[in-house]
Amino acid sequence: MKRIFTKEIVDQVDQTVKVAGWIHARRDMGKVLFFDLRDKDGLLQIVAVPQELGEENAAIASSLKPEWVVEIEGVVQKRGAKQINEKMVTGTVELLAKKVTVLNESKVPPFEIDQDSMPVNEELRLKYRYLDLRTERMAANLRARNAAFQTMRQFLAEERFIEVETPILTKGTPEGAREYLVPSRLHAGNFYVLPQAPQQFKQLLMTAGVERYYQVARCFRDEDQRGDRQPEFTQLDLEMSFVEEEDVIDVIERMLVGTVEKLYPHKKIQAKPFPRLTYAEVMKKYKTDRPDLRKNTDDPDELAFCWVVDFPFFEKDDNSNWTFTHNPFSAAKPEFKVDLMEKKNIDKIIAAQYDIVLNGFEIGGGSIRNHQPEALRSVLEILGTSDEQVKEQFGHMLEAFEFGAPPHGGIALGMDRVMAILQNEPNIREVIPFPKDGHARDLMMNAPSPMQSSALKEVHIKLDLK
Amino acid sequence: MKRIFTKEIVDQVDQTVKVAGWIHARRDMGKVLFFDLRDKDGLLQIVAVPQELGEENAAIASSLKPEWVVEIEGVVQKRGAKQINEKMVTGTVELLAKKVTVLNESKVPPFEIDQDSMPVNEELRLKYRYLDLRTERMAANLRARNAAFQTMRQFLAEERFIEVETPILTKGTPEGAREYLVPSRLHAGNFYVLPQAPQQFKQLLMTAGVERYYQVARCFRDEDQRGDRQPEFTQLDLEMSFVEEEDVIDVIERMLVGTVEKLYPHKKIQAKPFPRLTYAEVMKKYKTDRPDLRKNTDDPDELAFCWVVDFPFFEKDDNSNWTFTHNPFSAAKPEFKVDLMEKKNIDKIIAAQYDIVLNGFEIGGGSIRNHQPEALRSVLEILGTSDEQVKEQFGHMLEAFEFGAPPHGGIALGMDRVMAILQNEPNIREVIPFPKDGHARDLMMNAPSPMQSSALKEVHIKLDLK
Numbered sequence: 001m002k003r004i005f006t007k008e009i010v011d012q013v014d015q016t017v018k019v020a021g022w023i024h025a026r027r028d029m030g031k032v033l034f035f036d037l038r039d040k041d042g043l044l045q046i047v048a049v050p051q052e053l054g055e056e057n058a059a060i061a062s063s064l065k066p067e068w069v070v071e072i073e074g075v076v077q078k079r080g081a082k083q084i085n086e087k088m089v090t091g092t093v094e095l096l097a098k099k100v101t102v103l104n105e106s107k108v109p110p111f112e113i114d115q116d117s118m119p120v121n122e123e124l125r126l127k128y129r130y131l132d133l134r135t136e137r138m139a140a141n142l143r144a145r146n147a148a149f150q151t152m153r154q155f156l157a158e159e160r161f162i163e164v165e166t167p168i169l170t171k172g173t174p175e176g177a178r179e180y181l182v183p184s185r186l187h188a189g190n191f192y193v194l195p196q197a198p199q200q201f202k203q204l205l206m207t208a209g210v211e212r213y214y215q216v217a218r219c220f221r222d223e224d225q226r227g228d229r230q231p232e233f234t235q236l237d238l239e240m241s242f243v244e245e246e247d248v249i250d251v252i253e254r255m256l257v258g259t260v261e262k263l264y265p266h267k268k269i270q271a272k273p274f275p276r277l278t279y280a281e282v283m284k285k286y287k288t289d290r291p292d293l294r295k296n297t298d299d300p301d302e303l304a305f306c307w308v309v310d311f312p313f314f315e316k317d318d319n320s321n322w323t324f325t326h327n328p329f330s331a332a333k334p335e336f337k338v339d340l341m342e343k344k345n346i347d348k349i350i351a352a353q354y355d356i357v358l359n360g361f362e363i364g365g366g367s368i369r370n371h372q373p374e375a376l377r378s379v380l381e382i383l384g385t386s387d388e389q390v391k392e393q394f395g396h397m398l399e400a401f402e403f404g405a406p407p408h409g410g411i412a413l414g415m416d417r418v419m420a421i422l423q424n425e426p427n428i429r430e431v432i433p434f435p436k437d438g439h440a441r442d443l444m445m446n447a448p449s450p451m452q453s454s455a456l457k458e459v460h461i462k463l464d465l466k
Numbered sequence: 467m468k469r470i471f472t473k474e475i476v477d478q479v480d481q482t483v484k485v486a487g488w489i490h491a492r493r494d495m496g497k498v499l500f501f502d503l504r505d506k507d508g509l510l511q512i513v514a515v516p517q518e519l520g521e522e523n524a525a526i527a528s529s530l531k532p533e534w535v536v537e538i539e540g541v542v543q544k545r546g547a548k549q550i551n552e553k554m555v556t557g558t559v560e561l562l563a564k565k566v567t568v569l570n571e572s573k574v575p576p577f578e579i580d581q582d583s584m585p586v587n588e589e590l591r592l593k594y595r596y597l598d599l600r601t602e603r604m605a606a607n608l609r610a611r612n613a614a615f616q617t618m619r620q621f622l623a624e625e626r627f628i629e630v631e632t633p634i635l636t637k638g639t640p641e642g643a644r645e646y647l648v649p650s651r652l653h654a655g656n657f658y659v660l661p662q663a664p665q666q667f668k669q670l671l672m673t674a675g676v677e678r679y680y681q682v683a684r685c686f687r688d689e690d691q692r693g694d695r696q697p698e699f700t701q702l703d704l705e706m707s708f709v710e711e712e713d714v715i716d717v718i719e720r721m722l723v724g725t726v727e728k729l730y731p732h733k734k735i736q737a738k739p740f741p742r743l744t745y746a747e748v749m750k751k752y753k754t755d756r757p758d759l760r761k762n763t764d765d766p767d768e769l770a771f772c773w774v775v776d777f778p779f780f781e782k783d784d785n786s787n788w789t790f791t792h793n794p795f796s797a798a799k800p801e802f803k804v805d806l807m808e809k810k811n812i813d814k815i816i817a818a819q820y821d822i823v824l825n826g827f828e829i830g831g832g833s834i835r836n837h838q839p840e841a842l843r844s845v846l847e848i849l850g851t852s853d854e855q856v857k858e859q860f861g862h863m864l865e866a867f868e869f870g871a872p873p874h875g876g877i878a879l880g881m882d883r884v885m886a887i888l889q890n891e892p893n894i895r896e897v898i899p900f901p902k903d904g905h906a907r908d909l910m911m912n913a914p915s916p917m918q919s920s921a922l923k924e925v926h927i928k929l930d931l932k
Binding site: 003005020021022038039040067068069071103104105106107109128129130131132133134139142143145146149150153157160162163164165166167168169170171172178180181182183184185186187188189190191192193194200201204205207208209210211212218220222224225231232234242371372396400401402403404405406407432433434436439440441442444445446447448449450451455456457458459460461462463464465 | 469471486487488504505506533534535537569570571572573575594595596597598599600605608609611612615616619623626628629630631632633634635636637638644646647648649650651652653654655656657658659660666667670671673674675676677678684686688690697698700708837838862866867868869870871872873898899900902905906907908910911912913914915916917921922923924925926927928929930931
């Protein structure tokens with residue numbers, strides 16, 4: 001007999017079926033035992049009565065403990081009207097067990113699987129992540145994440161985007177955050193770098209004529225783990241050619257609205273189209289560039305998206321040198337192009353840059369890029385980048401742009417944050433399948449960990465612990 | 467006016483439209499200039515006649531060179547019967563230019579974009595990958611890769627699999643290949659490792675009750691670059707719970723047949739269901755475990771899939787110690803379970819392992835796993851793994867299996883190889899958007915590259931070049 005999922009048995013009343021899963025809960029009612037059997041879709045009530053099972057199977061049934069893995073054959077029966085449980089997908093039926101097989105036993109878990117694990121010590125949850133993910137809320141978070149990516153991919157395919165994979169072993173980028181290094185074995189003294197974002201690759205894909213690119217991209221930043229950060233995180237990365245700010249905003253807005261309306265129909269998007277506020281406005285009115293525009297911040301189903309636009313391109317750093325506020329690859333808004341090229345009124349230049357904010361969190365940002373090499377060169381001159389640095393860090397981009405780069409722009413959405421908000425979770429670790437802890441450690445796998453010195457020698461490094 | 471894609475103009479005869487793209491080819495016919503304009507969808511013939519353009523636009527048109535980026539407004543006109551080009555999607559029409567705008571100029575490319583780049587020096591192609599990807603064949607490879615993943619994801623969603631992202635910064639696994647190291651800044655002297663495959667995470671996801679997992683997963687192996695290998699590559703990784711060998715084979719076979727029939731309807735799958743051959747058979751008959759079963763190896767549209775099954779679990783290594791042939795996490799076939807547990811007849815134990823072969827290439831492999839900790843422990847004892855190594859390398863897996871791991875098994879497909887075969891390409895570099903060269907270098911980005919010693923100091927390493 002082929003095993004079926006628990007939720008498939010609802011329309012199989014009086015049929016003999018086989019199900020499998022975990023013992024979620026056990027209730028002893030004298031001679032009758034009731035179990036909740038859990039599989040990936042939910043729970044099913046199992047009724048174990050000695051006279052239906054025979055001696056051997058009855059003994060097995062009475063030995064079952066929570067989290068044991070079992071296979072059960074039995075007959076589906078309708079529940080009486082009073083026994084119907086409307087909260088369970090399978091609440092109109094139960095399975096009268098005829099045969100019970102133990103597929104694996106389980107020790108007593110370090111925390112209860114049939115309870116929300118939020119109050120449990122987080123280190124314990126992370127060490128036993130494979131148990132934490134069994135809980136209803138965490139399993140729902142995994143499914144919701146999959147559903148959101150599936151819906152967004154579908155939308156982007158219909159909009160004629162293609163997904164293109166870009167390398168993880170690459171070269172450093174001058175975007176600000178500290179990067180992870182990977183020593184090369186074949187090239188002694190040289191290092192790959194893990195990407196902060198596929199920024200340069202997506203711009204090169206535009207130069208390659210792809211026109212509409214996206215990627216569910218893994219990104220890496222070796223930053224101090226304050227707040228709600230992770231060493232690796234997931235962006236929905238996107239870039240388009242022959243477009244203006246308006247086109248990128250339009251695609252993202254339709255994608256987000258469509259995803260929320262399909263997967264979270266009970267949530268209310270406060271304003272459509274999303275309000276657009278200039279940086280000057282939000283700083284004056286809200287004293288932050290991530291304003292929370294919700295009318296009722298206690299309503300978990302309220303979603304207040306907004307765009308923040310018209311950011312200053314440059315600001316002075318601590319040493320009174322010009323630095324970029326967002327991204328050196330951004331273009332100036334058309335009306336500031338002359339100033340950018342002539343390096344005049346630098347503090348007044350506004351970038352063609354846009355952030356998207358949801359309920360007070362920045363969930364993404366992007367810009368129209370400088371596709372002409374002389375405009376990028378002008379930005380680098382304002383930033384005081386030396387000729388040597390220009391050549392080393394930007395040489396390949398400047399050269400690429402000399403071979404007919406099209407006008408282009410894009411955006412990246414921080415999908416961990418998006419999912420945390422949509423799932424009403426307080427932090428991104430709740431929606432990342434296997435997150436690191438606050439010290440960038442994987443407590444389940446025990447990473448990072450020491451290496452044998454021979455392994456270091458092979459990649460031409462040694463420890464420097466002074 | 468909104469820019470439209472070239473292929474959208476076929477049904478816009480007599481309309482004024484705006485298109486944009488690259489000058490693909492130019493033909494001067496005295497006073498009339500013909501251009502092929504290329505966008506992401508293909509080519510469109512542009513007719514530039516001075517009297518239609520006016521002086522200024524005519525001068526711009528006559529200045530256009532290959533790979534310049536332009537925007538052209540004009541009137542769509544039907545071609546005469548003799549001028550119809552059936553090879554072009556837009557071959558029934560042409561655009562009579564009224565206005566020409568140069569969006570970016572281009573230097574002369576180092577190789578011709580309107581020719582197949584296969585004969586071009588590969589180092590040059592890799593350095594200018596953004597130009598190589600403009601060629602028709604390479605652009606088609608990018609689109610085909612996207613289409614294949616999209617079709618497979620759709621199939622797996624219908625089969626109720628969910629995609630789950632697993633970490634890139636993780637711990638080493640004992641699967642054989644050399645791994646890339648990432649020094650930790652926060653934990654001096656400790657290292658992350660880039661995964662060879664998500665093997666342990668997918669087994670932990672089964673332990674977590676996910677039941678049907680897949681992932682388009684990036685994998686990393688620091689191996690010598692002989693043959694057709696890449697430091698990073700893409701697997702379609704999959705794992706299922708409560709299944710036997712037959713179930714995994716069935717899902718993969720239906721996925722591959724469906725994908726080929728949808729996206730490559732002109733290709734012939736030689737035998738369905740795919741033939742199954744035992745390891746003993748293929749070694750006897752073909753002297754290889756990757757037999758090429760095609761009847762006509764010159765036919766590029768012939769696809770001969772087969773499964774190779776019943777591999778020996780163990781073999782002796784050079785030092786006469788037992789080693790695993792595939793994967794230490796595999797289970798023995800049911801009839802050999804007693805021998806495995808009792809460590810008897812070790813050379814005769816057959817693993818529940820299956821490889822899938824296409825046209826003489828191994829495109830994937832998998833197994834049913836040992837979900838009971840004592841069976842995994844028995845494998846490790848046969849392999850002579852020391853107690854300390856067991857604890858260090860397998861401790862978390864053994865512990866996880868003690869909390870009710872379900873029976874499970876899976877497979878991973880090497881998608882770069884699959885795409886190379888489907889696209890009739892001679893090597894995987896042709897179907898990877900940004901591959902490394904034969905020395906594991908990215909010639910476009912110039913990676914790997916030296917780092918400043920301060921950057922190394924921050925992650926507690928120094929060079930060891932002796």
